[in-house]
Amino acid sequence: MEAPNPTAAAKSDASDEPVVVSGIQPSGRLHLGNYFGAIRQHIDLHEQHEAYYFIVNYHAMTTVDDPERLREHTFDVALDYLALDFDPEEAALFVQSDVPEVTELTWIFMNLLPTSRLEKGVAYKDKVDAGLTPNAGLFNYPVLQAADILIYGGSLVPVGADQKQNIEITRDLARRFNNTYCPEDEPLFPIPDPHILDDVAVVPGIDGQKMSKSYGNTIGIFDEGDELKDKVMSIVTDSKPLDEPKDPESCNVFSLIKLVAEEEKQKQIAQQYRDGGYGYGHAKQDLLALIQDYFAEARAKRKELEQRPDYVRDVLRHGAEQARERVEPIMERVRDLTGLVRTR
Numbered sequence: 641m642e643a644p645n646p647t648a649a650a651k652s653d654a655s656d657e658p659v660v661v662s663g664i665q666p667s668g669r670l671h672l673g674n675y676f677g678a679i680r681q682h683i684d685l686h687e688q689h690e691a692y693y694f695i696v697n698y699h700a701m702t703t704v705d706d707p708e709r710l711r712e713h714t715f716d717v718a719l720d721y722l723a724l725d726f727d728p729e730e731a732a733l734f735v736q737s738d739v740p741e742v743t744e745l746t747w748i749f750m751n752l753l754p755t756s757r758l759e760k761g762v763a764y765k766d767k768v769d770a771g772l773t774p775n776a777g778l779f780n781y782p783v784l785q786a787a788d789i790l791i792y793g794g795s796l797v798p799v800g801a802d803q804k805q806n807i808e809i810t811r812d813l814a815r816r817f818n819n820t821y822c823p824e825d826e827p828l829f830p831i832p833d834p835h836i837l838d839d840v841a842v843v844p845g846i847d848g849q850k851m852s853k854s855y856g857n858t859i860g861i862f863d864e865g866d867e868l869k870d871k872v873m874s875i876v877t878d879s880k881p882l883d884e885p886k887d888p889e890s891c892n893v894f895s896l897i898k899l900v901a902e903e904e905k906q907k908q909i910a911q912q913y914r915d916g917g918y919g920y921g922h923a924k925q926d927l928l929a930l931i932q933d934y935f936a937e938a939r940a941k942r943k944e945l946e947q948r949p950d951y952v953r954d955v956l957r958h959g960a961e962q963a964r965e966r967v968e969p970i971m972e973r974v975r976d977l978t979g980l981v982r983t984r
């Protein structure tokens with residue numbers, strides 16, 4: 641098999657080392673559910689392996705047609721990741737559209753996949769079932785995602801459980817391409833493994849449902865002041881009076897406390913719940929202080945980064961350079977194998 645060229649982002653020359661690839665939606669301000677659901681693991685993984693993380697602005701176009709919003713959200717995510725200690729020396733962080741070859745590969749892949757495979761897509765079907773008319777971009781979303789992953793020779797993809805279907809299509813496309821175009825003993829694309837990030841606690845939102853932007857129940861990682869306070873104070877609880885003993889394990893406030901408090905502090909607060917004389921108002925005050933503390937450094941770093949847009953741009957540009965270096969030989973090979981004539 642032709643090994644893809646190692647790049648500056650390479651952690652090791654061994655070709656059986658996993659290459660981590662993940663796309664990040666530029667969907668506005670990140671919240672605690674994003675952080676404890678995926679970002680924390682992203683940040684952990686990027687230091688251990690060769691890794692390519694990109695902000696998927698092409699994917700976002702399937703639902704966003706406001707250019708200002710797309711631009712802003714793209715930079716916002718970059719700021720968020722850098723503030724949360726993503727280290728650009730350790731792995732490449734870049735904007736998807738800085739590697740436009742990914743759309744070229746998408747086109748090539750589209751011709752290998754029967755449309756019936758995409759008609760079963762969850763996001764697409766949901767829209768159709770809701771009576772909406774999905775655009776062709778949404779229909780082909782999983783093909784672009786497959787190109788995203790395979791163009792970097794990605795073999796390990798850290799994603800939430802909701803992405804299983806898309807990774808299945810990616811695996812399918814890798815096989816189809818290899819079978820159609822590659823000599824039998826020289827497949828071009830590795831078959832990637834999903835690394836499903838579902839061993840994490842479900843993070844409740846302020847209404848007690850899973851925290852999600854679409855439910856409007858989020859607490860932002862970078863919320864502060866009255867905004868943060870109002871959200872924490874409005875977390876739904878039962879109506880047990882202050883004096884009465886309470887069960888921490890069935891309380892939304894405590895579920896959040898568990899994510900941001902050290903072990904000792906958690907135990908102490910759980911005991912106060914059980915003892916009584918500790919009201920939900922107290923618990924919320926404690927949670928507020930704990931959240932402020934947990935993200936204090938990230939908040940300060942984000943403020944500092946906001947003052948240095950050129951630095952953020954440089955990081956993204958450097959990441960894109962690494963990504964393009966990686967992509968070039970793979971795309972040359974793809975064009976060659978598929979019979980796309982290039983005269984320049």
Ligand code: TRP
Nearest residue numbers: 661662663664696785788789799
């Ligand atoms: N579909 C993914 C999501 O909604 C984002 C994504 C795009 C992605 N391209 C990717 C994830 C490639 C992993 C690998 O979260």
